[in-house]
Amino acid sequence: xxxxxxxxxxxxxxxxxxxxxxxxxxxxxxxxxxxxxxxxxxxxxxxxxxxxxxxxxxxxxxxxxxxxxxxxxxxxxxxxxxxxxxxxxxxxxxxxxxxxxxxxxxxxxxxxxxxxxxxxxxxxxxxxxxxxxxxxxxxxxxxxxxxxxxxxxxxxxxxxxxxxxxxxxxxxxxxxxxxxxxxxxxxxxxxxxxxxxxxxxxxxxxxxxxxxxxxxxxxxxxxxxxxxxxxxxxxxxxxxxxxxxxxxxxxxxxxxxxxxxxxxxxxxxxxxxxxxxxxxxxxxxxxxxxxxxxxxxxxxxxxxxxxxxxxxxxxxxxxxxxxxxxxxxxxxxxxxxxxxxxxxxxxxxxxxxxxxxxxxxxxxxxxxxxxxxxxxxxxxxxxxxxxxxxxxxxxxxxxxxxxxxxxxxxxxxxxxxxxxxxxx
Amino acid sequence: xxxxxxxxxxxxxxxxxxxxxxxxxxxxxxxxxxxxxxxxxxxxxxxxxxxxxxxxxxxxxxxxxxxxxxxxxxxxxxxxxxxxxxxxxxxxxxxxxxxxxxxxxxxxxxxxxxxxxxxxxxxxxxxxxxxxxxxxxxxxxxxxxxxxxxxxxxxxxxxxxxxxxxxxxx
Numbered sequence: 001x002x003x004x005x006x007x008x009x010x011x012x013x014x015x016x017x018x019x020x021x022x023x024x025x026x027x028x029x030x031x032x033x034x035x036x037x038x039x040x041x042x043x044x045x046x047x048x049x050x051x052x053x054x055x056x057x058x059x060x061x062x063x064x065x066x067x068x069x070x071x072x073x074x075x076x077x078x079x080x081x082x083x084x085x086x087x088x089x090x091x092x093x094x095x096x097x098x099x100x101x102x103x104x105x106x107x108x109x110x111x112x113x114x115x116x117x118x119x120x121x122x123x124x125x126x127x128x129x130x131x132x133x134x135x136x137x138x139x140x141x142x143x144x145x146x147x148x149x150x151x152x153x154x155x156x157x158x159x160x161x162x163x164x165x166x167x168x169x170x171x172x173x174x175x176x177x178x179x180x181x182x183x184x185x186x187x188x189x190x191x192x193x194x195x196x197x198x199x200x201x202x203x204x205x206x207x208x209x210x211x212x213x214x215x216x217x218x219x220x221x222x223x224x225x226x227x228x229x230x231x232x233x234x235x236x237x238x239x240x241x242x243x244x245x246x247x248x249x250x251x252x253x254x255x256x257x258x259x260x261x262x263x264x265x266x267x268x269x270x271x272x273x274x275x276x277x278x279x280x281x282x283x284x285x286x287x288x289x290x291x292x293x294x295x296x297x298x299x300x301x302x303x304x305x306x307x308x309x310x311x312x313x314x315x316x317x318x319x320x321x322x323x324x325x326x327x328x329x330x331x332x333x334x335x336x337x338x339x340x341x342x343x344x345x346x347x348x349x350x351x352x353x354x355x356x357x358x359x360x361x362x363x364x365x366x367x368x369x370x371x372x373x374x375x376x377x378x379x380x381x382x383x384x385x386x387x388x389x390x391x392x393x394x395x396x397x398x399x400x401x402x403x404x405x406x407x408x409x410x411x412x413x414x415x416x417x418x419x420x421x422x423x424x
Numbered sequence: 425x426x427x428x429x430x431x432x433x434x435x436x437x438x439x440x441x442x443x444x445x446x447x448x449x450x451x452x453x454x455x456x457x458x459x460x461x462x463x464x465x466x467x468x469x470x471x472x473x474x475x476x477x478x479x480x481x482x483x484x485x486x487x488x489x490x491x492x493x494x495x496x497x498x499x500x501x502x503x504x505x506x507x508x509x510x511x512x513x514x515x516x517x518x519x520x521x522x523x524x525x526x527x528x529x530x531x532x533x534x535x536x537x538x539x540x541x542x543x544x545x546x547x548x549x550x551x552x553x554x555x556x557x558x559x560x561x562x563x564x565x566x567x568x569x570x571x572x573x574x575x576x577x578x579x580x581x582x583x584x585x586x587x588x589x590x591x592x593x594x
Contacts, residue, residue: 025529027573039552045559051585051589052567052568053573053574054576056573
């Protein structure tokens with residue numbers, strides 16, 4: 001590749017020596033690879049490469065990834081409002097210019113935006129600009145101050161999302177217009193992640209997330225304020241994560257035929273009603289690995305009819321975290337566990353982390369049972385022929401609850417190895 | 425020369441052992457300077473380019489790689505073999521050392537170009553990240569010095585560009 005004769009003085013070669021024969025191998029890389037290198041650098045530094053040499057002058061403008069992050073302009077999270085005002089001016093200047101001068105392509109690889117909601121109207125403008133680039137990867141993350149204001153996603157044209165493959169939204173308000181658009185206007189959608197998002201709207205049918213191509217869906221701490229259940233239909237979905245949040249009318253899963261792994265966390269604030277928890281479990285029939293947090297005895301019993309055919313025909317691993325922490329006694333809890341395991345005849349590994357009993361670090365907690373009797377009665381063994389490994393993880397042990405659990409597990413699952421681990 | 429040297433490279437040993445253990449197809453990769461490397465199919469498939477050839481069944485006579493020199497291919501295979509055979513934490517430690525020893529600037533770019541040619545996306549990402557790490561935080565002149573970039577702007581031109589893009593400079 002011909003390079004113009006250097007007319008300026010060569011920069012001093014002090015400090016670290018230049019490679020071998022002084023050839024600049026970095027600049028010799030093709031544009032595509034230089035863009036790949038630039039994609040790992042913060043935006044301000046990417047723009048500053050314009051002054052390195054003529055080769056680099058306009059390179060940043062055609063970079064396929066645009067990442068506008070206030071962190072790169074000295075605005076940290078958390079940030080006091082006083083500090084923020086001072087630095088926002090510079091950030092505003094930077095974002096305006098970056099988006100103005102970046103080549104207006106209609107096929108940007110990635111657009112990422114992250115900032116506080118100091119000036120929501122400006123944020124709205126920048127986000128609209130970024131979406132207009134028709135990115136394949138779109139990530140928007142906003143931070144509220146204590147007023148919990150959320151960023152409301154601007155109306156989006158269907159044509160802007162037609163290349164979308166990955167979408168991650170954090171702290172954003174979404175209406176059913178947007179989710180409907182995702183369903184109909186994104187033929188390549190694979191990866192969807194909502195974190196601390198609120199679904200709202202007066203839709204007649206509530207929010208629906210339906211995509212024939214969706215592979216991975218994550219919903220962390222989201223809230224559904226509509227008066228209908230949230231419906232998810234994703235026949236190609238391989239991974240599902242529903243962690244906490246609040247779904248007043250529950251979540252309804254359809255066509256989870258391809259699902260391999262699911263992780264569902266619920267808490268005391270009743271992320272889902274008990275009925276919804278059972279329904280959710282029932283929809284996950286095809287999966288191989290399941291992780292549950294906060295599920296309690298009554299739900300784990302699954303159904304009142306013990307003769308129904310097993311639900312989880314493919315389940316190989318089950319991870320329970322903080323489950324069975326309600327008021328039932330150990331026998332009843334184990335009965336519920338047995339009922340659940342009865343529905344997973346091919347289960348190979350079971351992990352119980354901080355389950356069955358609540359543990360406290362306070363050593364002053366009264367020990368109620370100074371001694372216990374572990375009875376040798378005939379215990380029905382669980383019908384779980386393939387289950388070879390049970391891992392019990394605990395933090396603190398009081399009242400001989402741990403040994404009581406281990407004893408009972410040993411009797412119920414005589415063919416399984418039980419591994420005991422203390423966690424921090 | 426058309427046959428591999430007498431001294432067996434570590435990449436070869438690992439590859440042979442892995443291939444033998446699994447009784448899988450072995451693919452012969454030939455660098456542009458004639459060095460040959462026997463690689464198990466599962467590792468070879470980490471290269472998108474070779475993977476396509478395996479699927480199309482045209483690897484019988486070995487795969488000629490016109491763009492890649494022997495010593496570079498050895499490094500690439502070292503990475504791929506380690507990635508294929510190690511747990512996540514072990515691989516992270518290996519990666520740190522692997523790129524630290526690519527201190528010679530020639531080698532890093534050889535690897536980037538080879539990874540691009542072979543479509544080994546993970547290696548390409550890691551190598552580009554390494555190059556980016558060597559740019560990050562440096563001032564303009566420091567970057568020029570480190571990589572040997574020749575400044576072909578006149579002082580006036582450079583000043584103009586800096587003014588134009590003042591919003592990006594401190």
